Amino acid sequence: MAVSTDLSNFQADIDNINQIPAVANILEVICSATGMGFAAVARVTPDRWIACAVNDKIDFGLAVGGELVVETTICHEIREHRKVVAIDHVAEDPIYKDHPTPAMYGLQSYISIPISLKNGELFGTLCAIDPKPAFVNNEKTIKMFSLFAELIAFHLDTLQQLSRTELKLKQEQKNTELREQFIAMLGHDLRNPVHAISNSVQLLLRSDLTERQLRLSTIIQDASYRTRGLIDNILDFASGRLGGGIKLSFDNDHSLETALQQVVTELQMAYPNAIIEAKFAHEADTKADYKRIAQLFSNLLGNALTHGNAQEPIVVNTKDENGYFNLWVENSGTKISEEALIHLFKPFSRGKIHKGNEGLGLGLFIAKEIANAHNGFLEVYSDDSKTSFTLRIPRSHTPIAS
Numbered sequence: 001m002a003v004s005t006d007l008s009n010f011q012a013d014i015d016n017i018n019q020i021p022a023v024a025n026i027l028e029v030i031c032s033a034t035g036m037g038f039a040a041v042a043r044v045t046p047d048r049w050i051a052c053a054v055n056d057k058i059d060f061g062l063a064v065g066g067e068l069v070v071e072t073t074i075c076h077e078i079r080e081h082r083k084v085v086a087i088d089h090v091a092e093d094p095i096y097k098d099h100p101t102p103a104m105y106g107l108q109s110y111i112s113i114p115i116s117l118k119n120g121e122l123f124g125t126l127c128a129i130d131p132k133p134a135f136v137n138n139e140k141t142i143k144m145f146s147l148f149a150e151l152i153a154f155h156l157d158t159l160q161q162l163s164r165t166e167l168k169l170k171q172e173q174k175n176t177e178l179r180e181q182f183i184a185m186l187g188h189d190l191r192n193p194v195h196a197i198s199n200s201v202q203l204l205l206r207s208d209l210t211e212r213q214l215r216l217s218t219i220i221q222d223a224s225y226r227t228r229g230l231i232d233n234i235l236d237f238a239s240g241r242l243g244g245g246i247k248l249s250f251d252n253d254h255s256l257e258t259a260l261q262q263v264v265t266e267l268q269m270a271y272p273n274a275i276i277e278a279k280f281a282h283e284a285d286t287k288a289d290y291k292r293i294a295q296l297f298s299n300l301l302g303n304a305l306t307h308g309n310a311q312e313p314i315v316v317n318t319k320d321e322n323g324y325f326n327l328w329v330e331n332s333g334t335k336i337s338e339e340a341l342i343h344l345f346k347p348f349s350r351g352k353i354h355k356g357n358e359g360l361g362l363g364l365f366i367a368k369e370i371a372n373a374h375n376g377f378l379e380v381y382s383d384d385s386k387t388s389f390t391l392r393i394p395r396s397h398t399p400i401a402s
Contacts, residue, residue, distance in 0.1 A: 010050050013043045013123075014065060017052035020155040026126075026148045027055035034141060036109060036130035038062075041152060044075045044124040058130065074101050075125045078114055082122065084142055086111040089133035109134035113145040118157045126152065190231050198224040222270040229298060233362040236369065237347060246366075246373040248289040255284055257318075259294040260327075263301060264316065271305050275313035282318040286325040286395045288374055293391075296370040296378075297327060299363035300389045304331035308387070324376075325395050330388035336380070344380060367391075 017023055027039040037058030043050045049070040051062050062068070070076045074085055074096075087093050087110045090102040102110065112127035126149045128136070135141070201220045209217060236246060252259075257280045264278050297316075304314045308331030315330045336344065345368040367389075371378035376393030 010043055010048065014050070014052045016156060016159045017041050018064070019159060020152060022151060023053045026152070027053060030128050030145070030148070031055055031057060033144065034111070034128060034134050034136055036128040036134050038130065039128040041115070041126055042075055042124045044070065044079050044122065046079070049073050049075060052124070060129070072101055072104055074110065075112055075127060078112055078125055079122055082114050082116070084113050086137035086142055088135055088137045105129070106131050108132055109136060111136040111141065111145060113149040115149045115153050117153055123153065123156055194224055194227050194231060198228065218272070225266055225270050229302065232295060233299070233366045236366045237362050246292070246369045248292060248373055250287065250289060252290040254290065256282070256286055256288065256290045256293060257284070259290040260297055260318070263294050263298045267298070267301055267305060274305055274310065276301070276316065277313045278316040280318045282320050282325055286393070288325070288393060292370045292373070296367040296391065297329070299367045300329040303363055304329050307331070308333040320395060323395055324392045326390065326392050328388055328390040330386055332386050335384050336382040336387055341380065341382070345378070
């Protein structure tokens with residue numbers, strides 16, 4: 001009866017049907033309710049008829065994966081007209097008593113319902129057969145079969161949608177990884193020329209320059225400093241997304257105050273008209289990666305310089321309190337909206353950007369990641385008169401990388 005063992009194109013259909021827990025029960029209920037001995041879910045195409053699930057109580061001899069010559073089946077005709085076929089007694093049926101299929105397979109009762117997917121495609125049929133007559137050509141039985149066929153179609157549509165979603169997700173994950181690898185390589189390759197520019201302009205600034213040359217050199221120095229910060233943020237972001245996370249090192253060459261003061265000095269040079277009031281009142285034994293804390297501080301101070309009121313001072317303070325090192329940066333300016341606050345520490349979230357202040361929106365995200373790596377917290381408060389960012393990290397508890 002089976003004519004082919006090549007199921008390479010249909011194994012997924014067989015697997016999908018057998019992933020539906022209700023199918024086995026549906027076939028059992030069909031046999032029990034109709035008294036018929038064989039029920040099946042069949043995949044029917046223009047040239048194939050394959051059993052995806054069976055309940056065989058009469059030794060019909062067709063197992064899962066078994067195949068019939070499609071042209072010899074009534075399901076082949078159902079594929080064309082998409083209508084129910086129900087036969088109580090073949091020998092007495094005016095349409096099918098001389099039909100070759102019942103005679104070929106020794107059938108006297110038959111019922112088959114098309115299984116149609118949401119997109120209009122016919123998957124196949126839900127069918128039952130028996131060598132004895134059965135009462136199936138009635139409204140109650142046909143409604144039962146129709147309901148079961150719709151249930152199977154619903155599950156198949158769900159499985160197909162899930163498969164498409166998983167495929168799309170895998171492709172998006174692959175694309176994301178490629179983008180982040182590209183970002184990491186680009187950031188790494190940009191470092192050398194930026195360092196060359198920065199070193200060169202520092203040498204120029206030590207020379208006797210005209211007022212115009214000094215102004216241009218200062219602009220170059222400002223741009224190189226901002227570019228270095230962007231590259232550091234890009235590399236940290238890519239590292240975190242590719243599994244490396246924020247790396248910490250506690251082998252500090254200088255004190256934390258020195259690292260913080262260097263940030264103030266560099267940014268004061270980049271923003272010569274800004275007023276930065278810094279007061280470092282912490283003790284010297286905070287356990288931390290000072291370079292990372294300086295990077296975090298640079299992002300916060302740079303953010304304050306960019307978005308704060310240029311006519312008002314930016315206040316920077318540090319202190320020790322309840323076993324924590326505290327650093328806060330406060331600037332005057334417009335209140336951060338509630339909507340912007342929700343996304344403030346997310347990557348590529350920049351809020352409302354004024355012309356000339358464009359960036360990648362990674363600074364606050366990286367700052368938050370550095371705080372997390374130190375087992376600390378980075379919080380923001382903003383009202384109509386000021387905005388402040390506060391970092392808190394434990395002074396004695398050994399930080400862990402996030």
